[in-house]
Amino acid sequence: MQKRQSNKDAFFVSIKESQLNSKELEEAFTLFTEASHQLSNAYADLQQDVATLTGQLAVANGNLKKQYEEKAVLSRRLTLLLDRLPAGVVEVAESGVAVRCNQRAHDLLSQSIIGLNWMAFFTQFFSEVAESGIWRFQNQGVQAYFSIEQVRIEEESVSVVLLHDVTASVEMRETLQRNSRLVAMGEMAAGLAHQLRTPLAAALLYVGHLQREQLQDSDRIRFSAKAIDRLQRLEALVQNMLLFVRGKPHEVTAVDISDVALDAISEVRSVFEPAGLSIVLNNQASGCFVLANFKELSGAIGNLLENACQASMSGQEVICSIEQSDSAVEIVVQDHGTGIPEAVLSRLFEPFFTTRKGGTGLGLAIVRNLISSYGGEISVTSTPNLGSVFKICLPRVADTTKVLAQS
Structure with a gap:
C-alpha cells in the first residue's frame, strides 16, 4: 500500500517537472524568436545602409572622376598656355x-x-x-x-x-640715343659752320682789298685792322668751342667766392659804364670757399653779368648777390631788363642757340658745362619785360682743400 503511494507521488513529481521544462522551453523559444526578428530587422537596416553608402560612393566616385577630368583638361590648357607664353x-x-x-x-x-x-x-x-x-x-x-x-x-x-x-626695347633705345647724339652733333657742326662763315668771309674780303695795287696806306691800315678783328673773332670762337667740348676745368683749388665775384665785376665794369648801367654787389657770404678754377669761374659770372647788361636799359642796375648755407653757396645775377620769352628758356643753354645778332650761342653752354664740372647747378627764371634771374649753386669746401684736375 505504501509502495503504491510512493509510486504515485513520484509520477506526479515527474509530471510537474515536465510541465516546468516545457514552460522554460517555450519562454526560451519566444526569446529566440524575438532575437531572430531583431537580427532580421538589423540585417535589413544594414542592407539598406550598405545600399545607401554604395549609392553615395558611386556619386562621390563620379564627382571625383569629373573633377579629375576637369583638372586634366585645365592642366593641359595651362601647359599649352605656358609653352605659348612670350615670357x-x-x-x-x-x-x-x-x-x-x-x-x-x-x-x-x-x-x-x-x-x-x-x-x-x-x-x-x-x-x-x-x-x-x-x-x-x-x-x-x-x-x-x-x-x-x-x-x-x-x-x-x-x-x-x-x-x-626686352632686347628689342633696349636696342631701340640705344638707337634713339645714338641718333639723338648724331642729330646734336649735326646741329653743333651746322651752328659752328654758320658762326665761322661770316667772320671768315669778312676777313677774306678785307684781305682781298689789301691785294689791290692802287691802295692808300690809310685804307691798307683800315682793312688790315678789320681783317685782324675778324680773325681774332674766329680765334675766340674756336677757343670757346674747345672750352665747351673739353667740359673740364683747369687747376682747381679752394677759392673765396667773394674774391671771384669782385674780379668778375671789375672785368665787366668797362662794359657797364658806357651803357649807363650800374652793378650792385650784395655779399652775404664773406669767407665762403668753393672748389673751382678762379679765372674760369670769374669768367662764368662775368658772362652772366654781360648778358644782364645787354638785356638792360640805361639807368637800370644789375644785382649780383652771394648767399650761403651750411653746405652750398649761391651766386645770383638779377636784372630788370627785357626778360626771356618762355619758349626760349628751354633752349637757353643749348650750344649755338642765340637770339642776339652777332652772338655765338656758346656762352651759356660753356657756363653750364663749367658749373657742372664743379659739381654745381645753374638755373634761370625770367618774366618778359620784368627781367631775369640766373642762379649758380656750388658746394662749399674748407679753405685748405686743394685738388688738381687734368685739363
Whole structure:
C-alpha cells in the first residue's frame, strides 16, 4: 500500500517537472524568436545602409572622376598656355635646381637648364647693365637683354622665375640715343659752320682789298685792322668751342667766392659804364670757399653779368648777390631788363642757340658745362619785360682743400 503511494507521488513529481521544462522551453523559444526578428530587422537596416553608402560612393566616385577630368583638361590648357607664353618660365626647387621650364625659356636661354643649379647658371651667363632691372645674357654667341622677376611659392617650397625679353626695347633705345647724339652733333657742326662763315668771309674780303695795287696806306691800315678783328673773332670762337667740348676745368683749388665775384665785376665794369648801367654787389657770404678754377669761374659770372647788361636799359642796375648755407653757396645775377620769352628758356643753354645778332650761342653752354664740372647747378627764371634771374649753386669746401684736375 505504501509502495503504491510512493509510486504515485513520484509520477506526479515527474509530471510537474515536465510541465516546468516545457514552460522554460517555450519562454526560451519566444526569446529566440524575438532575437531572430531583431537580427532580421538589423540585417535589413544594414542592407539598406550598405545600399545607401554604395549609392553615395558611386556619386562621390563620379564627382571625383569629373573633377579629375576637369583638372586634366585645365592642366593641359595651362601647359599649352605656358609653352605659348612670350615670357620664359623656370621653376626652381628649394635646393636651387631648375626642375621645369617652358619652351620659351629653352629658346631664350639657348639650352635646357632642367637639372642645373639656377643661381650658378645665372651668375655665369648674366650681368647687370647700367639701366636698373635689366640684365645682359651671353651664351654660345647669343646676346640678349632680360628683365627678371622671381616669385617664391611658400606652400610648394619652389620659386618661379619669369624672363621677359626686352632686347628689342633696349636696342631701340640705344638707337634713339645714338641718333639723338648724331642729330646734336649735326646741329653743333651746322651752328659752328654758320658762326665761322661770316667772320671768315669778312676777313677774306678785307684781305682781298689789301691785294689791290692802287691802295692808300690809310685804307691798307683800315682793312688790315678789320681783317685782324675778324680773325681774332674766329680765334675766340674756336677757343670757346674747345672750352665747351673739353667740359673740364683747369687747376682747381679752394677759392673765396667773394674774391671771384669782385674780379668778375671789375672785368665787366668797362662794359657797364658806357651803357649807363650800374652793378650792385650784395655779399652775404664773406669767407665762403668753393672748389673751382678762379679765372674760369670769374669768367662764368662775368658772362652772366654781360648778358644782364645787354638785356638792360640805361639807368637800370644789375644785382649780383652771394648767399650761403651750411653746405652750398649761391651766386645770383638779377636784372630788370627785357626778360626771356618762355619758349626760349628751354633752349637757353643749348650750344649755338642765340637770339642776339652777332652772338655765338656758346656762352651759356660753356657756363653750364663749367658749373657742372664743379659739381654745381645753374638755373634761370625770367618774366618778359620784368627781367631775369640766373642762379649758380656750388658746394662749399674748407679753405685748405686743394685738388688738381687734368685739363
